[in-house]
Amino acid sequence: MAASMYQRDPRAGLFLGGSRVSGAEVRDQNVQAAQTVSNILKSSLGPVGLDKMLVDNVGDVTITNDGATILSLIEVSHPAARILVSLATQQDKEVGDGTTSVVLLASELLRRANELVRNKIHPTTVIAGYRLACKEACRFMADQLSTKVDKLGRDALVNVAKTSMSSKILAADDDFFAPLAVDAMLAVKTVNPRGEKKYPVKAVNVLKAHGKSARESFMVKGYALNCTVASQAMKTRIPNAKIACLDMNLAKQRMHLGVHITIDDPEQLEAIRARESEITLERVRKILATGANVILTTKGIDDLVLKEFVEAGAMAVRRCRKEDLRRIARATGATLVSSLANLDGEETFEASSLGFAEEVVQERISDDELILVRGTKVVSSSSIILRGANDYMLDEMERALHDALSIIKRTLESGSVVPGGGAVETALSIYLENYATTLGSREQLAIAEFASALLVIPKTLALNAAKDSTDLVAKLRAYHNAAQSVSPEDPKRGLIFYGLDLLNGEVIDNRAAGVLEPTMSKIKSLKAALEAATSLLRIDDSITVTPDQK
């Protein structure tokens, strides 16, 4: 039905003051919107994908090829396109990588589903077929395509990190950064009360420093703060640290703006001044009385109170980033205190607000003075200090590193990997094609389309690498078909791990070549793409509701 203005729906007696689009037209519009989004991302998929330069309205520039970052920066107004944007954001949050792939796959699934609907297959049947295909694909992937990390050892982790970095700015130095990221993640291992091993990405602190080359980046165990002690006279090493994390000013207390006091005796003025200084000193003494020997604050510390810290043999650091203190508080078991006042208005500082670490030291590491919090008691932490020429590079390096850290976390937590470079998608495509022919129901068509949709990944990868994608994908399919037509014990079965070698334009064993991705992230992206595509497919009416204008 053509878009039309509805004044009043006579049957329901409802006022629908907006426009309404339904049936095939709304589906076409949604497909078009999804295609537009995926076309933007297409050229940046894979290790040889290209970058996008995004300029915002104040002229800030971001250069990236990370799908989620691109989509979060561009302005998208079509509701269907926005669903894909949130799909990428969600994937970034949950998995950390695979954001471009998930959007490409979702839009391809949607496009193909729409074709089926045009050929008179009911959307519900298509959705049922897609769901079945996704379920079978995940099962096949877990059973036949994944390899346990224990079998492959630490190399698998390094390779997973390299694969994730290969499409990003760190690609040229992946042999340097991949082991660095693996060490950083291994250093933050914690075991939760249920006995499960956890690797929180947030426990890895990434600091960015201008200057020097990327290869002069380094990793340290412990939480690194880009600050120095507040006074030269302070100790720079505190073993058995009891840490107070403060979000308050330890400066002379000043009366609030607008407070008006009339004094007729100059001595009283002096008394007020003395009291102003005393209040802060009292606070500091209360904090030190609990045994705190490291005081970190996000705000300032007056010279007036520095003496107090020096005499108590404590270390004080001012102007820490709030985010850093939040994380240190989490890692050491401290509470970030923003006021000493309790509910009764009295000022106290509880010893229970302190956090613990084996030591806090100020160290000079390759020209940088850093404060390191080592051996944090609740969650271990590690820090990576990134060096780079300018802000754009450092930001993109940080994003790439974050993706790699998330992928290492997924691999460590799920314990299995699959070959990348289109190997999984092609294997699943062949498997589903064969599976579809075993079914005698209508879903067969949808499953076959799901199988073809998966090929968008190897096709785009080859295309971006300036290779003949038709040729390469046909060859890859032939390999996988051969692998799946023999029994699992047959040596030919090894062909199932074959994927694209994008530099040489060949088909190679990507498991042996170390192009690996965590199984869990592939499964998650398949499921997420399916959900996004089906939720758009289910829409057959789009009504813009505008307020009643009488």
Ligand code: ADP
């Ligand atoms: P995403 O945002 O989806 O992670 P990327 O641009 O990182 O997109 O590309 C990921 C794709 O590139 C995956 O399909 C992965 O298998 C593939 N890939 C990564 N490294 C290689 C490589 N060295 N050879 C072939 N394919 C690779």
